[in-house]
Amino acid sequence: MDLGSLRADPHYSRRLRLETLVRLRWLAVGGQAVTVAVVRLVFGFPMMLGPCLVLVGVLALANILLSVFFRPTLRLHPAATSALLALDLIQLSALLFITGGLANPFSVLICVPVTISFASQPIRQSLFLITIALVSVTVLAFSPFALPWYPDHPFIMDKIMRLGIWCAIVSTMGFAAFYAYRVSLEATQLADALAATELVLQRQKHLSQLDGLAAAAAHELGTPLATISVVAKEMERELGNDPHFGEDVLLLRSQSERCRDILRRLTTLSAEEEAHMRRLPLSSLIEEVLAPHRHPGITIRVVDKSGRTGEPVGVRNAGIIYGLGNLIENAVDYARSEVTITVEHTSDTVKLVIEDDGPGYAPDILSRIGEPYVTHRQREDSAGGLGLGLFIAKTLLERSGAKITFSNRNNRQSGAQIAVTWRRDVMDALN
Template sequence: MRTSTDGPPAAPLFKGIVNERESQLRLVTSVRLRWVAVLGQLAAIAAVTLLYGFPLNIGSCLMLIALSAWLNVFLSIRYPARYRLTTRFAFVLLAYDVLQLAALLYLTGGIQNPFAILMVAPITVASATLPPRYTVFLGSMVIVAGLVLIDHHHPLPWYNGTRFDLPRDYKIGALIALISSMAFMAFFTWRLNKESRQMSAALAATDMVLASEQRLHALDGLAAAAAHELGTPLSTIVLVSKELEYELGSDSRYREDLQLLHSQARRCREILQKLTRKPDEQDPMHASLSVVELLEEASAVHRAAGKRIIISASPLPGLDDEVRIEPVAHRRPGVIYGLGNLIENAVSFAQSEVQLSARWNGSHVFFTITDDGPGFAPEMMDSIGEPYITSRRYEENGEQGHSGLGLGLFIAKTLLERSGATVTFSNLTPPRRGANVQISWPRTAFELPPGAFNWPGRRGMPLNVA
């Protein structure tokens, strides 16, 4: 199946940002959750003994609760509040919470105690902050504890002279319900947390692209400053060379050297003038692109891949002569980058050919990128273009295990949409085979100069960001 081609893996991009030995659980969070548990357990014991007057092994229960309280006190003294727990340390603390709660349940009726559902809490925290294998191990501990608590436990606190004991089958059902709740909450929390991390990483990658553009703008500023500073000495060189040429006369043996010095100084001045040009003073040959030139520039670097790239452009039928004129867009690096990434994706998975076509009418401009590869995986069709959404490629292409990270398509789609385009992904209809990507602009947005388009609801945000 098909996946995006995003270049180098994204892992090195964030190398050093996250320490794999550290969990996402901070000490202060663990301590606060445990204080909540301590207060809740004390409240439950107070209600059972004071409000209902049920007999209870209160000494043992209070000792277990005090153990959690003293653990919190020790952790608060030993470590700073914002200390981030290592994965193993966080696992040990959560394992303690499971065992402490299991011991309390053992003293208060076992699995038939209605508070047995709280065994889900440590698993939920683990699924949000620890690698999956630790969550699975903690879940196994809960299951083992639940199996033990079915038959081995003190009586559930109840009215004097009466023993409350549910049938064994009911206890088994309660354990199954506990396991089901635990599995659902763990998976839901893990999935939600994973998507959140992936979106953060994707946005960080986009920020790096934008930061690169800002650095380029900074270099433009440095170039303008350098041009301004060098202008005066170059003018002096030109003036002095002219005076020397005049003083030495036309018969001087240094005349050719002075003329060369003069011409090179003038050339330097012309180069500096180009560097100090404003965006609206760029060379028209480079400041604007027709649709064919846009496709040619975006695909040029990918022709070395050995696949045939066919470019075609024509107006839609039935248009007036004035509308049939090929649209011309201003050069926008974000659009060129976005198209280039989509073309790279098509080239990577094409068998032999990629077709790039441009069509237009009076109101819209349409670009279509098709290839003769395996196409997009049907199950991924609704989520293509989201960060880290990928699928494996058909094995018949001989590249088993090849998969991208989804960041390339995400960034490309974001940049194109920011220019006012609508990007849609689909597969060709049988008997044709391959992927089809269509990018459409309102013609007014396509022909706008850089920086003229704003996001809906966001004024003043520049278009040229890539």
């Protein structure tokens, strides 16, 4: 499934609201203003008060302009977001530069815009921002301005300590950026995959409801068609022998009767075939799932260990049909010649085991099978893959109450094995 069809803009989920950034910036303005006031007025440390207030005022003015000219619910394009974060980074760096550089204990705050960017923006914009941050930290290491401190005890930082702080900030920035990016990426992929799952399930449910829609349409059309039929009979009685209109009236009546017959069949479709269409024994469910995946070059063998006596019978479930179908499709894609499906049911459990004679799962992938976008499985050619489709199948089956385990057969080279197990009472209600 192409996730691009789910959203017109592939980066829409990474767009931040303007209001979010504005609030964060007001927090920064307040924090900077309070810090400057405490350092100068409370502690009485000498500092460049005028330039500090100008830099804080620039950030506040930019916030005011954004609030006035743009609506707060606006979702910013990644380029615009990166530009605003870059402005914040430069403003903070300038304020730190004139207040001691890396000797300023607040210099670690340079990591904040970078972390926000990696958590919410595409990697291209984030790399651009971290480059600016690295340049800014390096420039701060050479700041000629002294840290605001007691006049009679000037604060002097050793070069080794300055280098250590530079290394600490850079490593913190890199770690925080990588962590935020990975967490955000996994959350985005999971959200996209779940959206695709819901789309597939909704589509399957719509298909299963077509008979009900047809019956409803037939019921609604029945009344006006009956009226047309009555009028046609009256016209036939009056004009049946008319040389000009008699044949037309007869044709009108015959076609109205034909329409009524068609609608009658549609009306009875749901009632007559509901039991057959909506309730399936386990053997019929397996056959329905297998039918679309029979391949001329691959033998699909069904081994029924328990027989059909006392097999589960339940309501058709679109999620189970799609999920099992996807697992079998993967097995057929990777099999060399045969896929075996073993079915077993007891009074407590229902179990399906799908096995193929392909190359099996790679050891490094086996522990991550079922996660979205895990798209590698060892094989002799490169066709097919495991990824979003398998995640959707696993999610739908687990929603039905199934437990799924992925493994390789006894010999790792002899193929993959997927076991799907339900409690009997759950399967009786859902399958």
